[in-house]
Amino acid sequence: MRRWLLLALLLLLAGPACAGQSILASGARDGATPAWTITGVGPEGWTADCCTYARAIGVDAVVYRGEWTGEPQRVMVLNVWPAKLPTLEAELAADRTRYHQHDPAGRDTTLAIAHPRMHCAANVYEGSDHLDDMVVFCDPGQASGVRLSWSMTLAANEPQRRALLDALLRVVAGTTYRRGATALPATARP
Numbered sequence: 001m002r003r004w005l006l007l008a009l010l011l012l013l014a015g016p017a018c019a020g021q022s023i024l025a026s027g028a029r030d031g032a033t034p035a036w037t038i039t040g041v042g043p044e045g046w047t048a049d050c051c052t053y054a055r056a057i058g059v060d061a062v063v064y065r066g067e068w069t070g071e072p073q074r075v076m077v078l079n080v081w082p083a084k085l086p087t088l089e090a091e092l093a094a095d096r097t098r099y100h101q102h103d104p105a106g107r108d109t110t111l112a113i114a115h116p117r118m119h120c121a122a123n124v125y126e127g128s129d130h131l132d133d134m135v136v137f138c139d140p141g142q143a144s145g146v147r148l149s150w151s152m153t154l155a156a157n158e159p160q161r162r163a164l165l166d167a168l169l170r171v172v173a174g175t176t177y178r179r180g181a182t183a184l185p186a187t188a189r190p
Helices: 002-014 053-057 088-102 161-173
Strands: 022-027 036-041 046-049 061-065 076-082 107-113 119-126 131-139 146-155 176-179
Touching (some): 022 046, 036 076, 053 061, 076 161, 088 119, 088 131, 131 161
Antiparallel strands (some): 022 036, 036 176, 046 061, 061 076, 107 119, 119 131
């Protein structure tokens, strides 16, 4: 019964904006890191891609609206990597350091992000180039051996900023980790 209540709450939080295409990314065992699968649901009207454009730019999945342009703005990007730093907070700190090395005048804020199954937090960057980034880091747990992030870049004056960031946060909240790889559809294989 508790599981159904949690599912109902998640669906209520996700609302109709998260009733789109399935998101699937999977990785093979990497040394001591077990194989993994990440799933979720993209916003209605958006396209989820694990294998064509995502592989071309070196990430695990992208979720975008309209035609693929190759431009980073308004694209949700999923990255999964073997955990090397001891905590999620260390991942956030390392990301902030890298960001400020590239943009010393940029500003950042760290936010806790609610997720029903993982510890998540975000770095929000306001760039001196007038491009802002939200990077949500999640830790599926020590046994997973991985960490993951969802990110999105927006123009500082983006008129749909709140709606786009809300959509990203719904995707994050609906993201699930499962140990073990999942075979990708034949059309998705390289």
